[in-house]
Amino acid sequence: MEMVKSFLLTGRELDESRHYELCMLVREFLPLAEIITDDTAPADLRLCWDGEAWHADTGNGYADREMSGEASALAALGGDPFKNELKRSLYRLLARLTGMHMPWGILTGVRPTKLAWQAMTAGYTAERLIDALVQEFYLEGSKARRMTEIACREQQLLADHLPTDVSIYAGIPFCPTRCAYCSFVSYDYHRLGDLMDRYVDTLIAEIRECGRMMQGRRFKSFYMGGGTPTTLSPDAMDRVLSAVEEAFGEMSETTVEAGRPDTITSEKLRVLKRHGIGRISVNPQTMNDATLVRIGRRHSVEDILRAFALARDAGFDNINMDLIMGLPGETSADAAHTLERIMVLAPESLTVHTLAVKRSSRIREQGFVSETGPEEIRQMLRLADEAADALGMKPYYMYRQKNMAGNFENTGYAVPGKECLYNIEIMEEKQSILAMGAGAVSKCYEPEKDRLTRVPNVKNVEEYLRRIDEMLERKRRRFV
Numbered sequence: 001m002e003m004v005k006s007f008l009l010t011g012r013e014l015d016e017s018r019h020y021e022l023c024m025l026v027r028e029f030l031p032l033a034e035i036i037t038d039d040t041a042p043a044d045l046r047l048c049w050d051g052e053a054w055h056a057d058t059g060n061g062y063a064d065r066e067m068s069g070e071a072s073a074l075a076a077l078g079g080d081p082f083k084n085e086l087k088r089s090l091y092r093l094l095a096r097l098t099g100m101h102m103p104w105g106i107l108t109g110v111r112p113t114k115l116a117w118q119a120m121t122a123g124y125t126a127e128r129l130i131d132a133l134v135q136e137f138y139l140e141g142s143k144a145r146r147m148t149e150i151a152c153r154e155q156q157l158l159a160d161h162l163p164t165d166v167s168i169y170a171g172i173p174f175c176p177t178r179c180a181y182c183s184f185v186s187y188d189y190h191r192l193g194d195l196m197d198r199y200v201d202t203l204i205a206e207i208r209e210c211g212r213m214m215q216g217r218r219f220k221s222f223y224m225g226g227g228t229p230t231t232l233s234p235d236a237m238d239r240v241l242s243a244v245e246e247a248f249g250e251m252s253e254t255t256v257e258a259g260r261p262d263t264i265t266s267e268k269l270r271v272l273k274r275h276g277i278g279r280i281s282v283n284p285q286t287m288n289d290a291t292l293v294r295i296g297r298r299h300s301v302e303d304i305l306r307a308f309a310l311a312r313d314a315g316f317d318n319i320n321m322d323l324i325m326g327l328p329g330e331t332s333a334d335a336a337h338t339l340e341r342i343m344v345l346a347p348e349s350l351t352v353h354t355l356a357v358k359r360s361s362r363i364r365e366q367g368f369v370s371e372t373g374p375e376e377i378r379q380m381l382r383l384a385d386e387a388a389d390a391l392g393m394k395p396y397y398m399y400r401q402k403n404m405a406g407n408f409e410n411t412g413y414a415v416p417g418k419e420c421l422y423n424i425e426i427m428e429e430k431q432s433i434l435a436m437g438a439g440a441v442s443k444c445y446e447p448e449k450d451r452l453t454r455v456p457n458v459k460n461v462e463e464y465l466r467r468i469d470e471m472l473e474r475k476r477r478r479f480v
């Protein structure tokens with residue numbers, strides 16, 4: 001099959017949502033292909049749905065068609081069984097065209113375990129669900145088993161959560177440097193002058209007002225993320241955490257994503273401990289110095305070891321470490337080296353990501369194309385899985401992203417009892433999350449309608465400072 005650089009996807013009955021998801025499916029097979037939306041423009045591959053079948057035409061002698069069939073039983077659980085049937089027939093056609101199969105079959109969404117929850121709530125046993133995921137959604141057996149295993153574990157872990165509970169998030173959108181793959185809102189804090197102080201004041205005002213607004217609700221977990229929360233000075237960290245305690249009281253689970261090791265100091269760790277923070281992250285991404293330089297982290301492996309030792313000395317017994325498989329220039333031997341070093345540290349949880357090259361990242365702008373093939377990524381993920389198992393961890397949440405190397409997934413592992421339930425809530429969307437700070441997205445869950453509405457804050461810090469009253473009003477309208 002010649003290189004397909006662009007494709008057009010058209011057809012009757014393809015509304016915006018169906019068109020979008022079908023394009024995402026094509027992208028899994030042809031990650032570098034541009035989506036053409038003007039049907040008079042030239043495209044290397046034309047995919048057309050005529051109401052009964054998909055037609056593929058490369059204009060270079062390749063033409064094929066694939067009929068739609070009956071909507072599968074599992075697909076019927078979703079909101080749009082016809083869309084899933086369109087995806088199934090298009091998948092078969094693309095698999096023939098490229099000779100490839102995708103680990104997650106036709107599942108293109110970010111939260112695959114949500115489907116497993118839905119199926120189990122509808123009475124599917126684990127065995128029947130695994131079988132249906134393989135037969136009807138074309139998942140690899142190992143992915144179907146993993147997804148079902150995680151969904152079962154999530155349901156046990158959230159057994160005592162009430163749908164009316166609320167989780168709290170506070171975002172600190174500052175970092176020491178911008179990582180090459182980053183797509184988050186993050187500002188280089190060295191260049192901000194007094195903006196950071198003004199940000200902290202406004203964040204504290206938002207926290208206080210939200211506490212007043214939400215009086216009477218039960219707050220389960222608190223997560224401070226970013227950015228890098230430990231870019232805050234010890235004093236600013238102390239003020240923010242005091243405001244959270246006053247506004248929302250004691251919560252059973254508290255996490256601060258310390259993140260970048262070059263921002264972690266004993267003094268900041270003491271502040272976190274004093275405020276009863278139970279879980280922190282020290283995120284290496286890799287334990288190879290050459291890669292750290294390549295991805296613009298500007299800290300060393302030595303810094304990671306130092307930060308981890310400081311955290312243990314400060315008494316933290318629940319430390320997460322984030323890793324990324326498929327970083328530029330890395331092979332499975334590099335991943336094996338990283339994992340060996342992590343095994344010696346023995347954190348309580350590991351979050352293993354597969355590199356996702358996002359549109360707003362620097363590596364994407366620089367035209368980075370991964371040279372790591374799917375089999376190499378698969379090997380890296382297998383090694384990570386074995387390392388987590390050797391550390392006594394179990395996989396407990398997972399998600400997928402767009403443009404992931406090899407179309408794999410991100411998995412959170414933890415030693416039993418050390419899981420971060422906030423991470424599950426974010427994925428399963430069965431509880432409200434009240435999120436404060438620039439770029440933070442609140443989610444209002446209405447259990448009686450099983451409906452979730454996003455309430456985003458503006459991303460730009462200066463805009464956030466200027467429009468804080470508007471952000472609060474948005475929350476008031478939705479949550480109160």
Ligand code: SF4
Pocket residue numbers: 174175177178179181182183184185186226227228259260
């Ligand atoms: S530490 Fe995280 S948020 Fe900050 S630049 Fe790197 S990836 Fe982005």
